[in-house]
Amino acid sequence: MHTAARRADAAHRDSNAAFLDQFIRDALGTTHRLHSAQTYLRVLAGAGIERLPSAGTVQRAITRARGGAATVTGDPADVRMQPAAQFTLAQHVARVMALLSPDGSGLQAIGQGGEPPFDAADAYRQLQRLEDENRALRVRAEELTAMLMAARVALAEALGHHGARGEGMPGAAVARHTNSRRGTGKKS
Structure with missing residues (x-):
């Protein structure tokens, strides 16, 4: 090297x-x-x-x-392939597109004869678009995972602070105080 x-x-x-x-x-x-x-x-x-x-x-x-x-x-137009390689790549791209198609519309592309000539530059652009979408989805998934972890930490802290009071609900002290006055006969 x-x-x-x-x-x-x-x-x-x-x-x-x-x-x-x-x-x-x-x-x-x-x-x-x-x-x-x-x-x-x-x-x-x-x-x-x-x-x-x-x-x-x-x-x-x-x-x-x-x-x-x-x-x-x-320049995607610089992609040059032999016709046999273009056909093979076209078949693979068609299968990938069919598998990635959310509505199943790409399934018709598999196995069709008499297809128009393969355009390598167009296939390259489509592949780049799909890779960009995939990257964006992965970034979004990482962001959502980070948000989920932050929410879990905040929830754990909130539950931890709540349990640290030792008395349960905030109104519990008021209820105890009210009950203790009843025993003395004084009006509040």
Whole structure:
């Protein structure tokens, strides 16, 4: 991976994004997996690379690498596939869309013959939209989980303070006081 870092540094002196994209792509080709931003920063430092980008910049490059070639260029129209691969991808995307369709309308897409030609750029846009929706739903679920935990803590504290009085309901002291006056014969 040190060689990949030095090669990318030499090839892209003027662009950190291009440098990181090539380095991560080459490292992925060597290790067959993506690593954390901190790991890549340690490798760059170990390779003697003088310019060390921030962890956020490296993380953005990792995100681009996860997205594949279309995300690296930023243009979904650049996605080029062989017709057989397009057809296979179209079948898989159709199945995924059918499974994700809330009203079942996507089920008709499975197994239909005579479909229009596959548009890889459109499929990529749909996939990106679904991934964005999925990310937003996960963030919302985490927010709701945090709110639930905060509510549980607040409820536990409220119940704990209530039990600390030792007398139960706030009106219990008034009732005891009223009952004790009855025994003395005094009017209140």
